[in-house]
Amino acid sequence: xxxxxxxxxxxxxxxxxxxxxxxxxxxxxxxxxxxxxxxxxxxxxxxxxxxxxxxxxxxxxxxxxxxxxxxxxxxxxxxxxxxxxxxxxxxxxxxxxxxxxxxxxxxxxxxxxxxxxxxxxxxxxxxxxxxxxxxxxxxxxxxxxxxxxxxxxxxxxxxxxxxxxxxxxxxxxxxxxxxxxxxxxxxxxxxxxxxxxxxxxxxxxxxxxxxxxxxxxxxxxxxxxxxxxxxxxxxxxxxxxxxxxxxxxxxxxxxxxxxxxxxxxxxxxxxxxxxxxxxxxxxxxxxxxxxxxxxxxxxxxxxxxxxxxxxxxxxxxxxxxxxxxxxxxxxxxxxxxxxxxxxxxxxxxxxxxxxxxxxxxxxxxx
Numbered sequence: 001x002x003x004x005x006x007x008x009x010x011x012x013x014x015x016x017x018x019x020x021x022x023x024x025x026x027x028x029x030x031x032x033x034x035x036x037x038x039x040x041x042x043x044x045x046x047x048x049x050x051x052x053x054x055x056x057x058x059x060x061x062x063x064x065x066x067x068x069x070x071x072x073x074x075x076x077x078x079x080x081x082x083x084x085x086x087x088x089x090x091x092x093x094x095x096x097x098x099x100x101x102x103x104x105x106x107x108x109x110x111x112x113x114x115x116x117x118x119x120x121x122x123x124x125x126x127x128x129x130x131x132x133x134x135x136x137x138x139x140x141x142x143x144x145x146x147x148x149x150x151x152x153x154x155x156x157x158x159x160x161x162x163x164x165x166x167x168x169x170x171x172x173x174x175x176x177x178x179x180x181x182x183x184x185x186x187x188x189x190x191x192x193x194x195x196x197x198x199x200x201x202x203x204x205x206x207x208x209x210x211x212x213x214x215x216x217x218x219x220x221x222x223x224x225x226x227x228x229x230x231x232x233x234x235x236x237x238x239x240x241x242x243x244x245x246x247x248x249x250x251x252x253x254x255x256x257x258x259x260x261x262x263x264x265x266x267x268x269x270x271x272x273x274x275x276x277x278x279x280x281x282x283x284x285x286x287x288x289x290x291x292x293x294x295x296x297x298x299x300x301x302x303x304x305x306x307x308x309x310x311x312x313x314x315x316x317x318x319x320x321x322x323x324x325x326x327x328x329x330x331x332x333x334x335x336x337x338x339x340x341x342x343x344x345x346x347x348x349x350x351x352x353x354x355x356x357x358x359x360x361x362x363x364x365x366x
Contacts, residue, residue, distance in 0.1 A: 004050045005082075005093045006042030006074075007067050007108075010034040012099030012331055013181035017208065025103060031181070037361040038354070040064035040076075041252025042096070044340040045332070048073045050095070053082065067365075070344040083111040093117060099331030100127055100303050123291070123302045130288055131330050132178045133212045139284050140325045146280075149273045149322035151217070151314060158210045160201050163329055164193065172216035177204045186217065186248035217314040217323055223265065224335045227307045229289055233300060235282045240265070241308070245352075252353030253338035255345070255365065268313055268320040277324045281309050289330075308333035341365060 009015075011027035018025040027035075039054035041061050050072065051174075052058035055349030057076045064071060082090065095117045097104045101113050105118050119127065129135065134156035144150050156178075157163050159220040167173045167189060175197075185204065189197055191285060204211045222245055226238040240261040242254040254261070265274060289302045313320055349365040356362075 002094050003092055004046065004096050005077075005113075006046055006050065006052045007095070007104060008035060008039045008042050008052075008054070008095040009098045009101075009177075010038070011103045011181070012097075012101050012104070013131075013179060015101040015103045016131050017177065017179035017181075027317070028099065033359075034361055038363055041337055041363060042098070042332075043071045043074050044337055044344065045096075046072050046074045049075070051075045051077050053077050053079060055079070057081075063363075069362075070341070073157060079107065079111050082113070085112075087112070090114065096305060099329075100124060100305075104228070127302055127330055128179075130328070133176055133327070135288075136176060136284075136325050136328050139281075143277065143280055143324050147273055147276060147324075148275070149269050149321055150324055152214075152317060152323040152325060154212060154214050156210050156212055158205060160198065160205065163201055163211055163213050166213045167193070170215040174214045174216055175201060175204075176212040176214070178208045178210055178212060185223050186313075188247070190216070208273045217312060219312045220268070220315050220320060221264070221313040223307050223313070224311070224333065225281060225331065226335050226339060227282065227285060227309070229285065229301055229304050229307060231304050235286045237278055237282060237291075237341045238306070238336065241333070241338050243335060243338075250334055250354070252351055253334055255338060255342040255347075255349050255352055257342070258346065265313070265322075269322050271320065274345070277311075277322070281324070303330075306332040306336045308335050 011025065011031040014027060014031060015025050036055055036059065040052065040060045042050050043064060052060070052074050054076060055078065057078050060076050077183050084269045090113055091115065095108055095113065100119050102124055105124065105267045108118060109115060133154070136154065137154050140152050140154055140186050144152055155166055157166065163175065172190045173187055175187045180186065187197055187200055201211055222243050224243065226241055228236045228238055230236050239258055242264065285307060291302060308329040309325060310329070312323040312326055314323050341352050345365065351366050353364045354361055355364050
């Protein structure tokens, strides 16, 4: 049986923003702390016999201890330990990082894992391109036009002047870097731009060649549809996640059954609209994540693994609408983790959150 090797690399989105500048990224302290303190999180998605690679095995085991009754029997391994293993043992692995990028691929190659276990360099270029916030503009426009309960607009511009035109048009706007992590590349802007906001936009355009501008929407509820790109070439719908943000940064997830979460949404949006959104996004993912040419033994996917699509219920003058495509994350998400935590704990808890106390990050369920 093929074992899976899970890796928590929360710096993934930052790596995508950095790659075109050349060289590896030295993640900021917060990202390094997340990786150290929460490196055990992929164990919730593992099965008995799978491996979880962490920088510090003892620290990961201690962090995982409060959840031990819900976790499978995984093997905690460090990169150094894998590097010392016989080649035949490494060939029994399937690599499952939080997100695929050049840095994690380089790390896995450095410890001796076969490149056939991971996307090619060409695949990573396309994964990065699809992760650009402009990649879903066409999808969003098509869904808004085809479904009456759907709202949303997104523009990509490459100059400060063009951004100003849109912000004057909308008055309240959200400006986003094409690639960013955990709200760091997002600004909520109302009225005239401040010097700091102008500097942010100029810097993003200089570094990433464009900036994304959207109208501000009055969010009633944040949620996501979680999918998986499977080895049988299908796009599977895994479930709904309902989550909280502080500004643009993730803070926690509701732990509840699919029935409860769907009922929350159907108070405002028809079941048919939800089904059609799921179908349309699944179709888009299926097309966009296909390789142009089959490689790696005939596999036609850029990668196999989780994908999350963030959405919102928003309040407009004529009622509640759904914004179906706030973000597309071609990686694992905390929403995926929440789905597994809820299933493993069988309704015992109602909230999963990340908290920062005394210089450390903690996963909390309550």
